[in-house]
Amino acid sequence: MNWDAEIDALGLKCPLPVLKARKRLAAMAPGEVLRICADDPMALIDMPHFCAEAGHEHLGVREDAGAQVHLIRRGK
Numbered sequence: 001m002n003w004d005a006e007i008d009a010l011g012l013k014c015p016l017p018v019l020k021a022r023k024r025l026a027a028m029a030p031g032e033v034l035r036i037c038a039d040d041p042m043a044l045i046d047m048p049h050f051c052a053e054a055g056h057e058h059l060g061v062r063e064d065a066g067a068q069v070h071l072i073r074r075g076k
Contacts, residue, residue, distance in 0.1 A: 001059070001071060003035040004028065010067055014042040018050045025056060025074050033059070034072045043068055 007024055009017035017038040025034055036047070044061065047070045051058040055075035061068050 002033070003071060004032040005034050007034065007036040009036055009038040009040075009043070011039065013040050014046055017043045018046050021047070021050065021070075021072065022054065025054075025072065028074045030074050030076045032074050034074065036070045036072065037064075037067045038070065039067050043070070047072070 005024055005028060007020050009020055012020070017036060017040060021034060021036050028034065038047075047061065048058045051072055057073040057075065059071035059073055061070045
């Protein structure tokens with residue numbers, strides 16, 4: 001899947017990956033996709049929760065070389 005913006009949040013602890021995602025998504029157009037790489041185990045819980053609360057769509061997460069790769073579609 002293609003994405004429109006990317007954030008490297010490797011090495012950042014909760015809540016920084018979510019805060020960076022929130023800031024970047026605010027600057028994106030509805031429907032655009034953000035790719036965020038994180039390695040904090042809490043991001044597995046925090047990212048989907050943040051998306052549900054903020055009206056964004058968490059498209060899923062996959063493991064890539066020890067990191068989590070989250071895809072988020074910006075909501076309206």
